[in-house]
């Protein structure tokens with residue numbers, strides 16, 4: 001029994017031993033596999049970290065590029081408006097806001113048509129591009145400001161696509177050309193004026209000789225008439241007409257000839273005093289009830305560089321217009337305000353309480369031959385402008401119908 005028991009235990013022991021060895025083997029394999037797995041896991045983690053860092057880097061880079069592009073867009077002078085395929089605004093830079101008067105935050109995400117199309121006569125160019133895919137290069141149109149005034153712009157449109165050529169929307173780039181347009185208009189006017197000037201100079205020249213001869217003949221005729229001859233009246237009418245024609249011709253020549261200026265250092269106060277005196281004589285001659293108000297104290301010891309004769313003529317023309325605007329009386333004020341040396345200019349003002357002007361008249365007062373007076377030549381202010389500009393000065397006129405007129409003349413300020 002004992003042997004059996006021993007034999008059994010030996011077998012059992014052997015089996016157990018084998019099983020144990022087997023178990024150990026497996027356990028070892030498992031442990032190695034586990035270690036390998038751990039190592040793999042570590043490697044995967046390292047790789048993941050590396051990928052994460054890479055991704056964060058490229059995200060930061062993308063953000064940087066985005067900020068960079070955005071700041072370029074915002075600092076541009078050109079307005080940029082972008083829309084998505086549904087026609088909703090996705091981009092609206094600072095310049096677009098300045099040019100159109102709309103606030104970027106308020107228009108973002110809103111349909112382009114809701115903001116712009118109702119105001120455009122030819123429909124939206126941007127949406128046309130979006131629908132037809134046809135890009136527009138450099139054209140001009142009028143864009144309506146939020147306040148309702150037209151802004152001429154030069155613009156172009158383009159289709160926006162992603163890397164695979166899929167349409168994302170459209171963009172419009174535009175710039176405000178109102179200053180350019182104003183300059184174009186001024187140039188056109190200058191050209192017309194130059195042509196007109198040339199023509200008038202020739203005409204004036206041609207008229208002058210026969211006019212002179214007519215004066216001489218009228219003089220001879222007068223000499224032959226008896227002092228009491230009734231025909232003297234008729235002759236006087238002829239001489240009056242001749243002298244008026246002569247005045248027009250001389251004015252024309254003053255206007256059309258280039259202004260030759262002899263600059264001298266002039267005391268502005270004294271110059272204005274002298275002209276006011278002349279104007280008072282004219283007021284007396286006309287017998288109108290005009291009060292003259294001088295505020296020239298501050299113009300004493302203030303000097304400008306000017307041609308005395310030409311500048312007097314210019315100021316006198318303005319004063320005479322003021323007097324002529326006050327047929328029923330009023331006040332003529334000639335004033336100089338101290339401390340008003342506006343950006344290197346000394347400025348003085350001649351104002352009247354006369355009839356004033358409608359804006360349609362005001363627009364044309366410097367045009368040669370523009371007059372609303374029966375006996376006017378329309379050259380007075382054209383000459384004033386020419387003379388003042390030849391002194392590098394400029395003129396500001398304020399007037400409204402029934403409320404009088406004030407003319408402010410700016411001349412470069414001379415330091416002692």
Ligand code: ADP
Pocket residue numbers: 317321322325352354355356357361365370371372373375376377378379380381382404405
């Ligand atoms: P003219 O005096 O010969 O008409 P100007 O060139 O001096 O020519 O003036 C042009 C026009 O401008 C005048 O006919 C008048 O309509 C207007 N104007 C000028 N000055 C005044 C003023 N002070 N008040 C009202 N209208 C004025």
Ligand code: MG
Pocket residue numbers: 317320321379380381
């Ligand atoms: Mg005049």
